[in-house]
Amino acid sequence: MADATAWVNLLTSISSQSMPLLATAEESEAPDGTLVLAGVLLSLIAIYIASKVGGELCSRINLPPVLGELLGGVVVGTSALQLLVFPDTGALASDSLIMNLLERSTDLNPEEAESVFEAQSEVITVLSELGVIILLFEIGLESDLQELIRVGPQAAIVAVVGVIAPFVAGTAGLLYIFDIPTVPAVFAGAALTATSIGITAKVLSELGRLSAKEGQIIIGAAVLDDILGIVILAVVASLVKTGEIQVGNILYLVASAGAFLIGVIIVGRFLGSYFVGLVNQMNTRGKLLLMALVVAFTLAYVATIIQLEAILGAFAAGLVLAETEKRKELEEQVSPVADIFVPVFFVYVGAKTDLSVLNPFVPSNREGLILAAFLILVAIVGKAISGFTIFGQPELNKLSIGVGMIPRGEVGLVFAGVGSASGALSESTDAAIIVMVILTTFIAPPLLRFVFKEEAAVPAQGTASELTGGKTESVTSSSEAGETETAQEQNKS
Amino acid sequence: MADATAWVNLLTSISSQSMPLLATAEESEAPDGTLVLAGVLLSLIAIYIASKVGGELCSRINLPPVLGELLGGVVVGTSALQLLVFPDTGALASDSLIMNLLERSTDLNPEEAESVFEAQSEVITVLSELGVIILLFEIGLESDLQELIRVGPQAAIVAVVGVIAPFVAGTAGLLYIFDIPTVPAVFAGAALTATSIGITAKVLSELGRLSAKEGQIIIGAAVLDDILGIVILAVVASLVKTGEIQVGNILYLVASAGAFLIGVIIVGRFLGSYFVGLVNQMNTRGKLLLMALVVAFTLAYVATIIQLEAILGAFAAGLVLAETEKRKELEEQVSPVADIFVPVFFVYVGAKTDLSVLNPFVPSNREGLILAAFLILVAIVGKAISGFTIFGQPELNKLSIGVGMIPRGEVGLVFAGVGSASGALSESTDAAIIVMVILTTFIAPPLLRFVFKEEAAVPAQGTASELTGGKTESVTSSSEAGETETAQEQNKS
DSSP states (O other), X not given: OOSOOOHHHHHHHHHHHXXXXXXXXXXXXXXXXXXXXXXXXXXXXXXXXXXXXXXXXXXXXXXXXXXXXXXXXXXXXXXXXXXXXXXXXXXXXXXXXXXXXXXXXXXXXXXHHHHHHHHXXXXXXXXXXXXXXXXXXXXXXXXXXXXXXXXXXXXXXXXXXXXXXXXXXXXXXXXHTSOOXXXXXXXXXXHTTOOOHHHHHHHHHHHTOTTSHHHHHHHHHHHHHHHHHHHHHHHHHHHHHHSSOOHHHHHHHHHHHXXXXXXXXXXXXXXXXXXXXXXHHOOSTTHHHHHHHHHHXXXXXXXXXXXXXXXXXXXXXXXXXXXXXXXXXXXXXXXXXXXXXXXXXXXXXXXXXXXXXXXXXXXXXXXXXXXXXXXXXXXXXHHHGGGGXXXXXXXXXXXXXXXXXXXXXXXXXXXXXXXXXXXXXXXXXXXXXXXXXXXXXHHHHHHHHHHHHHHHHHHHHTTXXXXXXXXXXXXXXXXXXXXXXXXXXXXHO | OOSOOOHHHHHHHXXXXXXXXXXXXSSOOOOOHHHHHHHHHHHHHHHHHHHHHHHHHHHHTTSOHHHHHHHHHHHXXXXXXXXXXXXXXXXXXXXXXXXXXHHHHSOOOHHHHHHHHHHHHHHHHHHHHHHHHHHHHHHHHHSOHHHHHHTHHHHXXXXXXHHHHHHHHHHHHHHHTSOOOHHHHHHHHHHTTOOOHHHHHHHHHHHTOTTSHHHHHHHHHHHHHHHHHHHHHHHHHHHHHHSSOOHHHHHHHHHHHHHHHHHHHHHHHHHHHHHHHHHHHXXXXXXXXXXXXXXXXXXXXXXXXXXXXXXXXXXXXHHHHHTSTTHHHHHHHHHHHHHHHHHHHHHHHHHHOOGGGGOTTSHHHHHHHHHHHHHHHHHHXXXXXXXXXXXXXXXXXXXXXXXXTOOOHHHHHHHHHHHHHHTOSOXXXXXXXXXXXXXXXXXXXXXXXXXXHHHHHHHHHTTXXXXXXXXXXXXXXXXXXXXXXXXXXXXXX
């Protein structure tokens, strides 16, 4: 078996022999192509099974499927089965169950294993990034630009309050209650400001509430929060590094974000009909989908190079293309693409979450857990109140708006990563931030569902339903899953 | 600009600082995540634009769009614009226009550039491999297992004749006409036996002929040819390396290929209803598509580890799932996924094709071009006659069956790669094989379309149409594009 090799296998091993030029590159050994592909296939199989098992279990107990995808990721990830582990969190090929399986099923030797592991991890990482890009593109397509502009001022207030309230309360509490030094206190406060737009948007979409006014305020506020978060992170990081705040840098970030979003919307309005005309003239397979992805990827790239996030560009592309007559057709075609890419993102986030900091039997975790309890309280209350800043619209479910801003997700983990790398955070503060991020991320989906359901239950069954509580919920759950789907269908058309 | 960085950017740079464990891995410097993503986005934009521009142009002059995708790949690839070049063919980051663009638009420095280039090339390579896997899965779904089994004996004859005829004629000609030594002559003969199932299947699908009897014979023969090719390559490679043929190895390959295909079909028949039952019990988004991809990726992985090709596993998965009641629904959902993945494969193949060997003004190319002319003749005639080995079925378009086997594609390039790496081939023989592969690959799609069109034209317009020739073709072209699409739709339902 070690002698006969498949074609691509041969090609790769051969081309690296026959191309001495390659040796001048720093990392000379190109990993074996067949083995990388085999590793990627195994990883995708694990990701899809984890996402479906988790999603189905959660949907059966009336929780949002995306929570199940995150939990499925935790199960196959670094905290449990170690099927999906990543070199950038310190894992080696020997830690990965998938690499062990590959070594046993192919002629992979331990020396090669490290480079195959890195290559396949790189591919899965990029697939997960493409996953959240396509998710935000789909969210943009399902959003209503007019409605977003209409709720813009309200979203801005929600975003600003949702950033200031947890930041001030968190930083002050750590300074005066826990006697934490200024820099780590500011850092932890900054981590409290983040919102994971991906998780929130996915839950809203699953609940069929994306196009509701609350949904659009949440999405608008989350987008603004994302931009504010980039600014805050830049401020805090430069504060830690240089001890001062670079005002020019902040102005640049704010101005480029504003110019980008407004510019895309204005230019998009003019070019939308041109896009439709171009696609209508084409007659090969996949014309609409591919041209739409060219727009989405181009804007994602532009957003990246002006220091924003790729997902903001993809969201803007979705918003602009949703204004064209191709919206419905495009939504139908993007849907299966999102089905295969988006779970990679959520399982990836779950797989990278290290739950060991939650174990109270490890003495060093305890100080962190106490700090975490405080941070979680501030994280939930600080965001929850932000919805109540909207005055004079009694028909809005204001609590749901604040609750929608709760999950910190991958954005919060970035804050924790920056903090721990800067050396400014003590181990317990670092752990406390991670625990806060995990808890807000995993609690937000069921909480959001609960808040929206309360609202739905009240007009139908009056106060009597509150007596039966959980019982009523489980009875209505199966029919509601159906309703939710129908609502989504209706929103699309 | 060099100071403020986007989030993921920060996370990546930080985690590599804070994780000293990483340094123990051989290739310690993990490339910057944001930059790899940016490189992948730029590459995908280039791939999609190249595939659509090429595909649209070809469809307008009545050639199969897939030829345009290959040519689009040539234009953006190593032979022309150098947007898409790959480290495993000796390219450095500085050769890549995309890397140059990245360096100019971000804070990427030249030292980092090499690792970012390798990582993004690895991702695009895997995406192209996933592309051909999904293509063959889709082809399997659109194939008819009963029909394939029925035409099995005919396909086997076509495959065997299509392997033996070019091999014997090519090797003998090189030995006795051109006085080439035995080993390189055998190698060149072996390269003549390959068939690119991907290109043939895609053209058949574009012509709406996949489900026709001719189409099923071609697909069946191409699958068998793929297996024969793996065996031949193993034989020739071991002949060159050790001077002898390892019989055990050959028996292993043949037995495992047969056991795999037959095993999957038998097991699939039993588990098909179980698959449908499982999917019907699920209620989250993407259930059918994800579970089907789990089956396809699992069989692709199994095919890889038993030394077959991943695409054979994906094809078998498609065949098996096509037998279930979910076929139509699955085809609809796989279609957009194929739309975004498959062009990556064809553009990738085109981009890696180095056309410089075709330049007759380079003196060293001339000997190769003369040899190539002979190989091309044998390559076309040797395959074209294979269809005529089917007796007693006058209604079959036998020429189209042989023509369908002509494209050598990526499989032929692997033979050339193995040969050049073994050192057994002279430069001119190596170049001649590459020219033969390029020409058969690019000529087969229009030839196949022409052969099928001749047949369609004859009953409708009689011999009179032959007088007007090209004129008639261009007149009917626009209506035929429509017809082809309708035919495909009908085949699906």
